Amino acid sequence: MKGFELQGITRDFAHPTPHAVLRGIDLTVTAGELLSLVGPSGSGKTTLLRIIAGLDRVFGGKLIWPDGRRPTTAMVFQEPRLVPWLSILDNLLLVAGEASRDEATVALAEVELAGSEHAFPGQLSGGMQRRASLARALLTRPALLLLDEPFISLDAACAGRMRRLLATYWQKHGVTIVLVTHDLREAVELSTRIVALSPQEGRLMKEVPLPLPRPRADAAIDEALAGLRALTDGWPQPSDSSDSASARCGPTTAQTSHFSRARSRFLALSRSIA
Amino acid sequence: MTRATVTLPAAGLRWSRWPSLLALVALWYLIALLMDDPVLVPSPAATLAAFYHHLVEGDLITSLAATLARVAIAFTLAMALGSILGILLGRSQMMDDMFGGWLVIALNMPALVTIVLCYVWFGLNESAAILAVTINKAPLVAAITREGARAIDRSLLEMTRVFAVPRLRVLRRVILPQIAPSFMASARAGLSLTWKIVLVVELLGRPNGVGFEIRTFFNYFDIASILAYSLAFIAIVMAIEGCILQPLERRVERWRQP
Ligand SMILES: Nc1ncnc2c1ncn2[C@@H]1O[C@H](COP(=O)(O)OP(=O)(O)OP(=O)(O)O)[C@@H](O)[C@H]1O
Numbered sequence A: 001m002k003g004f005e006l007q008g009i010t011r012d013f014a015h016p017t018p019h020a021v022l023r024g025i026d027l028t029v030t031a032g033e034l035l036s037l038v039g040p041s042g043s044g045k046t047t048l049l050r051i052i053a054g055l056d057r058v059f060g061g062k063l064i065w066p067d068g069r070r071p072t073t074a075m076v077f078q079e080p081r082l083v084p085w086l087s088i089l090d091n092l093l094l095v096a097g098e099a100s101r102d103e104a105t106v107a108l109a110e111v112e113l114a115g116s117e118h119a120f121p122g123q124l125s126g127g128m129q130r131r132a133s134l135a136r137a138l139l140t141r142p143a144l145l146l147l148d149e150p151f152i153s154l155d156a157a158c159a160g161r162m163r164r165l166l167a168t169y170w171q172k173h174g175v176t177i178v179l180v181t182h183d184l185r186e187a188v189e190l191s192t193r194i195v196a197l198s199p200q201e202g203r204l205m206k207e208v209p210l211p212l213p214r215p216r217a218d219a220a221i222d223e224a225l226a227g228l229r230a231l232t233d234g235w236p237q238p239s240d241s242s243d244s245a246s247a248r249c250g251p252t253t254a255q256t257s258h259f260s261r262a263r264s265r266f267l268a269l270s271r272s273i274a
Numbered sequence B: 001m002t003r004a005t006v007t008l009p010a011a012g013l014r015w016s017r018w019p020s021l022l023a024l025v026a027l028w029y030l031i032a033l034l035m036d037d038p039v040l041v042p043s044p045a046a047t048l049a050a051f052y053h054h055l056v057e058g059d060l061i062t063s064l065a066a067t068l069a070r071v072a073i074a075f076t077l078a079m080a081l082g083s084i085l086g087i088l089l090g091r092s093q094m095m096d097d098m099f100g101g102w103l104v105i106a107l108n109m110p111a112l113v114t115i116v117l118c119y120v121w122f123g124l125n126e127s128a129a130i131l132a133v134t135i136n137k138a139p140l141v142a143a144i145t146r147e148g149a150r151a152i153d154r155s156l157l158e159m160t161r162v163f164a165v166p167r168l169r170v171l172r173r174v175i176l177p178q179i180a181p182s183f184m185a186s187a188r189a190g191l192s193l194t195w196k197i198v199l200v201v202e203l204l205g206r207p208n209g210v211g212f213e214i215r216t217f218f219n220y221f222d223i224a225s226i227l228a229y230s231l232a233f234i235a236i237v238m239a240i241e242g243c244i245l246q247p248l249e250r251r252v253e254r255w256r257q258p
């Protein structure tokens, strides 16, 4: 895969009232990079990822693939999207094919789900389902991997292990990754470059390359983070009244909850910098 | 995940129902005793005797076979036709806008009217009889299947699209399991409807079958034979329901169990 290019991507929604979510996104994603896409809740990260995945075709602007077509793609959706009537193992085999039984078992073990192969998704916790959906995406060995907040609803230690798993996978397989996250620290730990979506205008605000050596130590991450405060300019601030914040944050409680989690992260972050 | 489930009372019987069934027979005995008119209200014993007579010396087996054959053919046709129609209506807004109204009319068409029209237009033959039953049943299947098809989870289809899962596998593993419950519901609702209509079709224009026999007994005022035939038929339909449809439905629903 040779990377791909977004040219002037726009996306409007007609419902409930006509509103523009993305207005002119220009971005070149180079082959083999691990690009993080950050931005506050409702800024259009998922919308952009769906356009890249080919799930949304009613956008303006151009999406250019060097070979003329989208490479093999895998995605971790913002919700796990497992098939409820298939066991976890069968969910993986659904996308990878019967022949991948052994690899699927290994992939599940890597996300710490050994022993849950024959459970149904409804019998697993939210975090376990999310890890299963990560295993499903990694198993298919895609050329392009799209991740929509893959580590939320995991405890800090587990999220850390999963991040290291992803970093190892990326280094080993040379896959191109677009990672959507609220968590700037996570972006700094993993990515080769961070792009930030602006809170209101639906444009790309900033682009920050991160040529740090790997594996990245906490101290190095903290240092880099301190220089990135400008990225979150204009994001809803912790001092905002909760009314205005939730009004911006959209209707679903799920969204609100990880929004508030992200908000407390930034609160802690700005304290540590001050 | 939510989806429309259609629950219908089971036509099959559980063992716990047997006492109440025996009570029904006792009540029947009592009424027959009080009326004291063996022609108008034959006792259970007289009905059993009639049953034995028709079984051994009469046409009970061949009549049941003829009727069941019609039920089987019409049932299969109606399920196939109705399911395809229901899926089309449920998946395409345009189709539903165009033909949804037709379905409402078809659902409300009296069975007798379709039967008479089929006989008038296509003659008093086997195909017209089967067609009439199929036309009567297919709209119900289509209506139930449409609800099932409407409830298909789009987010799962999107997932299979990103991962480029082969179409056939998506159909087998993702789409059919979602339609199966409404398919089973329409099979159950359809089976009881089909055999009732088949009897009417036979009564109006076939030279054999349970419906035909019942008309003959009606002419001779042979109530015991009418009851004997009906009970034999009810027993068979309940057996089909209990031994085939219910186990199948349990299999389909298995993944929902915690
Ligand atoms: N199908 C849709 N119809 C109408 N509006 C939509 C639709 N999908 C997204 N939007 C709007 O687009 C905006 C961006 O949504 P999106 O899901 O891309 O945000 P996000 O950046 O992924 O947020 P989060 O971090 O909370 O997941 C929101 O204001 C949302 O209301």
Ligand SMILES: [Mg+2]
Residues within 6 Å of the ligand: A045, A046, A047, A078, A148
């Ligand atoms: Mg999102």
